[in-house]
Amino acid sequence: MIGFQTLFYKEILRFWKVATQTITAPIMTAMLYLLIFGHVLEEHVKVYDRISYTAFLIPGLVMMSVLQNAFANSSSSLIQSKITGNLVFVLLPPLSHWELFGAYVLAAVVRGLAVGAGVFIITAWFADLSFVAPWWIAVFAVLGAAMLGTMGLIAGIWAEKFDQLAAFQNFLIMPATFLAGVFYSIHSLPPFWQTVSRFNPFFYMIDGFRYGFFGQSDVDPVTSFAIVGIFFMLLAGFAIHLLRTGYKLRH
Amino acid sequence: MQEAYTAIMAAIQITNVKKRYKSVQALAGVSLSIGQGEFFGLLGPNGAGKTTLISIIAGLNRADSGNVSIHGHDVVSDYRQARRMLGVVPQELVFDPFFTVRETLRMQSGYFGLKNNDAWIDEVMHNLDLTSKADANTRTLSGGMKRRVLVAQALVHKPPVIVLDEPTAGVDVELRQTLWQFIGRLNREGHTVVLTTHYLEEAQALCNRVAMLKAGQVVALDTTAALIKRISGSQLVVSLAQGHLPDSLKPLVTRPEELLAGNKYTLRVNDYVEVEPILARLREAGARIEDMQLQQADLEDVFLQIMGEEK
Numbered sequence: 059m060i061g062f063q064t065l066f067y068k069e070i071l072r073f074w075k076v077a078t079q080t081i082t083a084p085i086m087t088a089m090l091y092l093l094i095f096g097h098v099l100e101e102h103v104k105v106y107d108r109i110s111y112t113a114f115l116i117p118g119l120v121m122m123s124v125l126q127n128a129f130a131n132s133s134s135s136l137i138q139s140k141i142t143g144n145l146v147f148v149l150l151p152p153l154s155h156w157e158l159f160g161a162y163v164l165a166a167v168v169r170g171l172a173v174g175a176g177v178f179i180i181t182a183w184f185a186d187l188s189f190v191a192p193w194w195i196a197v198f199a200v201l202g203a204a205m206l207g208t209m210g211l212i213a214g215i216w217a218e219k220f221d222q223l224a225a226f227q228n229f230l231i232m233p234a235t236f237l238a239g240v241f242y243s244i245h246s247l248p249p250f251w252q253t254v255s256r257f258n259p260f261f262y263m264i265d266g267f268r269y270g271f272f273g274q275s276d277v278d279p280v281t282s283f284a285i286v287g288i289f290f291m292l293l294a295g296f297a298i299h300l301l302r303t304g305y306k307l308r309h
Numbered sequence: 310m311q312e313a314y315t316a317i318m319a320a321i322q323i324t325n326v327k328k329r330y331k332s333v334q335a336l337a338g339v340s341l342s343i344g345q346g347e348f349f350g351l352l353g354p355n356g357a358g359k360t361t362l363i364s365i366i367a368g369l370n371r372a373d374s375g376n377v378s379i380h381g382h383d384v385v386s387d388y389r390q391a392r393r394m395l396g397v398v399p400q401e402l403v404f405d406p407f408f409t410v411r412e413t414l415r416m417q418s419g420y421f422g423l424k425n426n427d428a429w430i431d432e433v434m435h436n437l438d439l440t441s442k443a444d445a446n447t448r449t450l451s452g453g454m455k456r457r458v459l460v461a462q463a464l465v466h467k468p469p470v471i472v473l474d475e476p477t478a479g480v481d482v483e484l485r486q487t488l489w490q491f492i493g494r495l496n497r498e499g500h501t502v503v504l505t506t507h508y509l510e511e512a513q514a515l516c517n518r519v520a521m522l523k524a525g526q527v528v529a530l531d532t533t534a535a536l537i538k539r540i541s542g543s544q545l546v547v548s549l550a551q552g553h554l555p556d557s558l559k560p561l562v563t564r565p566e567e568l569l570a571g572n573k574y575t576l577r578v579n580d581y582v583e584v585e586p587i588l589a590r591l592r593e594a595g596a597r598i599e600d601m602q603l604q605q606a607d608l609e610d611v612f613l614q615i616m617g618e619e620k
Contacts, residue, residue: 064419
């Protein structure tokens with residue numbers, strides 16, 4: 059357990075030492091989204107009755123920040139360690155694949171939640187928010203962060219240079235989060251795109267998370283939870299398999 | 310001789326290890342047994358497979374076939390125990406730019422399951438002259454200092470087996486002395502040390518036993534003293550002011566590159582009585598000797614001769 063704890067602590071310390079870049083900057087970005095989109099769309103978009111567009115947008119932005127930063131944490135830590143070669147410090151000790159997985163993913167969850175909390179604290183002032191089901195808020199935040207932390211781990215193991223990781227981030231993670239209903243309800247989309255959205259697991263994370271605030275969502279939160287949970291298990295199983303076989307790390 | 314080392318459990322037992330990278334056979338069936346408490350040298354030219362072998366021992370790479378065990382623990386199936394027994398100083402000068410020297414060493418201790426390891430960390434830093442840099446960020450250290458941190462990291466868990474992969478490449482004399490003093494002490498206290506190096510005088514001075522690798526195979530394995538004795542008794546070094554080495558003497562040259570350039574030749578002599586006939590042949594060939602020395606062969610001569618032999 060000490061090995062796991064140490065690696066977890068190291069991963070926390072790593073992002074904390076550059077908090078301006080890893081915490082403050084993403085909070086600032088989310089704030090800009092809120093100011094611009096909230097201002098422009100407030101009068102034009104109505105998603106749910108009795109909920110202003112800004113109030114609708116805030117949980118989406120919080121969740122988007124949680125997801126993107128959880129992904130960024132595990133993936134950038136791994137690729138940096140691989141490229142600078144200091145990954146040997148983690149590969150030489152008797153750390154099991156479970157400990158490696160747990161430490162990287164849990165640290166990613168902490169970073170995701172820290173940024174998400176920061177975004178929430180500074181955006182919550184702009185609208186009246188309710189907390190109909192706080193447990194769902196917590197469940198989707200943690201599970202979503204864990205899933206993206208796991209995806210970051212897989213991307214970090216797979217990528218051999220920053221370029222490949224950037225491709226993963228820009229062509230997969232970014233579109234998947236933007237198209238998951240951060241800025242709109244999928245009910246406002248044409249039927250074809252509604253169907254496409256339902257194949258995007260990120261949609262269920264954001265939809266379920268938003269349910270926790272308003273008690274309204276496009277999909278039943280239990281269904282969303284089941285879908286996100288299954289995705290997470292599949293990805294976690296895959297990541298642990300890669301760590302156990304030493305794919306690209308012990309070659 | 311070999312049996313004496315394997316009688317007790319080996320520190321490192323390597324059995325028929327093979328590794329291929331696409332078209333290159335990096336290791337072509339290596340078997341070695343390194344006894345506990347040995348100071349063992351792993352020598353060979355670049356590309357001979359030394360680093361691949363060390364990576365397999367350390368679990369940084371996996372063999373295609375064959376086994377490696379550390380103190381009886383298989384490096385794949387029982388990797389946790391095996392890695393606890395092993396401290397590896399990697400060849401590449403790597404560091405984590407986020408942390409200070411002390412943070413780095415505390416974390417490395419933690420990875421090995423050790424808490425409250427500061428007393429030993431302080432001792433390691435003291436012995437490697439790192440104490441004054443304890444709170445400096447590793448990013449700000451010179452190359453030599455970074456190398457010391459790497460050595461310290463490999464020793465945080467007091468491993469019974471220490472592997473150093475070219476630890477003195479590009480390192481100043483002071484660090485070499487500090488390093489060998491400390492590693493020497495650990496070896497005397499019972500730690501097994503495995504060293505790869507390009508500095509053969511270093512291997513000769515430190516290692517009690519040596520394995521030479523060539524193209525992924527062990528081509529020599531013996532005590533350092535026996536190797537030097539077995540290959541060649543003495544050497545006659547002649548510098549010619551005039552004329553050339555006659556063809557009849559060319560097979561005696563121990564360093565093939567000397568035949569290509571220069572006027573200095575190192576000739577193998579098994580006995581002193583062979584010196585006079587060599588000088589006579591040089592005179593007959595019209596060569597005039599400028600300088601002449603009779604010297605004991607060293608590990609470098611043995612190395613060059615073994616590596617020069619056609620397999």
